Amino acid sequence: MIRSWVFLLIFLLHAGIFQAQESKTNQPGQLNKPYVVLVSLDGFRYDYVERFNPPHLTKFIEEGVQAESLVPCFPSKTFPNHYSIATGMRPMQHRLIGNEFFDPQRQKIYAISKRDIVEDGSWYAGTPIWVNAELQGMVSASYFYVASEADIKGVRPSYYFKYDGSVPNDRRVDQVLAWLKLPPANRPHMIALYFSDMDDAGHLYGPNNDEELGKVLMKLDEDLGRLFDGVRKLDIPVNIILVSDHGMAEVKVDQLIPIEPLESDSEYILTSEGALLHIYLKEGIDADAVCQRLQSLEWADHYSVCKASEFPYYLGPNLDPRVGDILVMPDFPYYFTRSRTLGFLKNIGRTVMGEHGFATVYPEMRGIFYARGPAFNSGAKVGSVENIHIYPLICKILDLSVPPEVEGSLEVLTPLLK
DSSP, rough: OOHHHHHHHHHHTTTTTESSSOEEEOOOOOOOEEEEEEEETTTOOOOOOOHHOHHHHHHHHHHHHEEOOOEEOOOOHHHHHHHHHHHOOHHHSSSSSSEEEEEEETTTEETTHHHHTTTTTTGSSSSSHHHHHTTTOOOOOSOOOTTSOOBBBOOOEEEEEEEEETSSSHHHHHHHHHTTTTTTTTOOOOOEEEEEEHHEEEEEHOTTTTTHHHHHHHHHHHHHHHHHHHHTTTSSSSEEEEOOOOOOOEEGGGGGGEEEOOOOTTTEEEOOOOOOOEEETTOOOOHHHHHHHHTTTGGGEEEEEEEEEGGGGOSSSSOGGGGOOOEEEEOOOOOOHHHHHHHHHHTTTOOOOOOSSHHHHHHHHBOOEEEEEEBOOOOOOEOOGGGGGGHHHHHHHHHHHHOOOOOOOGTTTTGBOO
């Protein structure tokens, strides 16, 4: 049997099915610990299961535990909230404050489309759960989870992939099951897995198009069912945790605000789009004058302008310079976009779409937390919880120490544990 495991490992490595930084093994004290598979369903809104009744997910929830909803951090964007789940810290602490922002110290823009920057661990603060595991002698793995490609604190998961959205879900599921079938010495105890299906569909069709969303969700449910069935057949203690980074709100095309009139290259750098714009003033530019001008523009009735130091979602003594000097936030559900995008949508006859990034007081922005496995009480339920509390929960299950900078609290999700 040992020889078969070795042949399986060699085959997978040579086939390029997964990447390993180097030959890593679990330290003796980690070998007998349970396993956690953290599955992110990007853009999966808190009410989708109730609306569509996907069979595998519904059974998973009935046999496991759940929160009423998972509350994202502001802004309710993909990268900040995946990283908040991974670190147990809010964006102002882990410093990934948006999908795009300017860093005045580096004089560079972070954007999720810039692969060299995304993979540069020096941009990230905190200790992602896979880094925490590796530093304590536990093998970890990730299939496309945000920031797992980066060498944060000089560490990556033992097994990981560079993001490629074209990889089908069944290959991702097969890889997770293959990892869980490795010899105990090489088997990752902490695995992160990512699916983008519901986010893609939500943006394209909007969250209220039941016909199209239902089709996508049922296919995703089949993929998850394969994962659930595969794990059930393994004779090892595996806990599966399902989360999402945010929900989705319907935005009408005539509620899209063009960004270009707000730009002024001579006065400031403007980054991001969507539900929050960041403005970084150039030397000698008066903030009050800029705010006054922005409040006089055509669409000003549908957005607010605020100095970053007075912005209600970032109040505190340590304002990260990556936030900028001035913030512009559209009224829900108005949304900033480029004029060419707006023109394209009108030309093809689109009237609605789906977006996120808005303040988390809006229920549409809330996601999911479901879990099942030997660590959890079957049938237990808690109310809506912030996503930062997942980190200490995973540490508890894996018996890992919690870094001192973590803001999440174990007590919030303790009622779900046996």
